[in-house]
Amino acid sequence: MRWLLRRSEILFCRLGYDYPPVYLLIADAGLILFCAIATIQRYASGVSGSDWVYLGVVWALAAWLTVGELLICTFDAVGGPIDTLIPFMMIALVSVFWCVPLDPGAAHGDVAPLLLALGAAMCAAVAPNKRGVLHLSMYLAAVVVGVAVGATDLGWMISSMVVLGWATGFLLQKQLLLMQAERRERARQYALDRAGIAAEVHDVVAHSLSIVLLNVTAARRAIESGQCPENDSDIAEALDALRDAEGQGRAAMNDVRRTIELLRDESAPEQPQPGLSDIEALIDGFRRAGSPVTARMEPPAVALSSATELAVYRVVQESLSNASKHAAGAPVNISLGPAERAEFVVRVSNPVPDGHPAGTRGYGLPGMVSRVENLDGSLRAGVEQGQWCVEAVFGAVGAAEDGVGVNR
Missing domain, CATH: 1.20.140 (Butyryl-CoA Dehydrogenase, subunit A; domain 3)
Known part of the structure; x- marks a missing residue:
């Protein structure tokens, strides 16, 4: 058989x-x-x-x-x-x-x-x-x-049977072709889902490890400079940095565990995804780790979708992680808000260190481009007047509203 x-x-x-x-x-x-x-x-x-x-x-x-x-x-x-x-x-x-x-x-x-x-x-x-x-x-x-x-x-009867047999085979073929198209679409969606989860894991791990490494570096320097008894305050700063690193590490583990659970269960995640309201806490984490960050944030003209807010958060997160990795200690400028064409724009810039290649390697930048383009937006990154700039534009979201930015 x-x-x-x-x-x-x-x-x-x-x-x-x-x-x-x-x-x-x-x-x-x-x-x-x-x-x-x-x-x-x-x-x-x-x-x-x-x-x-x-x-x-x-x-x-x-x-x-x-x-x-x-x-x-x-x-x-x-x-x-x-x-x-x-x-x-x-x-x-x-x-x-x-x-x-x-x-x-x-x-x-x-x-x-x-x-x-x-x-x-x-x-x-x-x-x-x-x-x-x-x-x-x-x-x-x-x-x-x-x-x-x-x-x-019995020509009429035989002809009817022939037509019926042909129609049965024709429908069988169409059913098979539809099933093949469905399998291809399912495979494509599966690949997109895997790529999305991989990007999510990359963003979470890269961000958390960047802050952990910054805090560990700050702690090491504080301990090295605090070896003298008269400068005990440096020891306290080192302990604060290590506590922050420990907290970031635990948060990273929780984020990775939650993301991995999405691979095992197709249901919606129980915890909400980060959005615009979480960007301030994200920036504060980098500031506590020693990165000088200046941010100017304006509210969107109309409410953004949760997917767009998550993409904005991830762009800022990845840009800060890249800045701390490739230009540690350099000032970072962040600007978020609607543009004249009623688009929501994210712009992050930092000085390019001497001798550092202008291009970037790895999955961070392609992941950001894919995430933004999936929302009908655009992202460009490159060197402008000695600054590494990342600018993401998230489609038209409505009429721009007059407002005063919040400087931080």
Whole structure:
């Protein structure tokens, strides 16, 4: 059975469809069953002489349609579309059966024409639309010829079965194509979700470690300068810096744990995501760690979505982390607020250290660009007059409101 299923898999793969392998086995079983019943019907009506030759040809064709497919898959014996063989072989099968007529009383129950309906379903399931219509025309033409030569007098019924079989195969193919499109979309969404979670983990870890390292550096310097007994205040500053580093480390662990839980559970996170109201606390954390940060923040003209607020927070967070990493101790200027075109703009700048490359490496900047562009915004980063500047524009959010910025 595994061998047969593998053969079916190879054939469907060559046809360009990923139907379950058992589908082909069902079609082959139906073909053999119809041939067997039609043969028994003719044997019961009485066969002699050349009739046996015709029945031998029938079973040779049936063997080719079943075992012959194995040869096609194994030796690649036939080039071009395999489905073009099916209508010719099926029509040939029925035509040879019609060469062995049944008794007039049994002719109305002839099973042989069902092979045309089966063939129409098989062709429609694996052929492109235009070719499938051509195959349907061939089957219907065979029915017309059969009625014309007197092989059958149930042309309308056989034609209806052929059309029904073709429609069944056509719908089966469309269902498969829709399932394939759904799987591709699901895979694309899965990749986007993984990229989003990776960006979230990167932002959380990079920010928290930056503050931890700044505090540890400050503590080390305070301890080194506080070795003299008369300067005990430096020891207290070192302890404060270490406590802050410990708090940031614990907060980072909680953020990472919450983000990892999103991988295990698709439900919405219980804790709210950071937004504009959390930026002040973010900046204060860097200030306590020793980074001189000047911020000018204006409220948006209209309320931003939670996704936009999270993106604004992450842009500021990543920019501060990069500044502390590449330009430790340098002043950082932050500006947030609506622009003249009623867009919300985030701008972060800091001096570029001498000898430091202007470009950046890693995932921070591409992650920011992707996050902003997903919200129909734009982000640019580069050196302007000796300053490394990151500017993110988050679409039009409404009419700008007059207001006075808050300087910090």
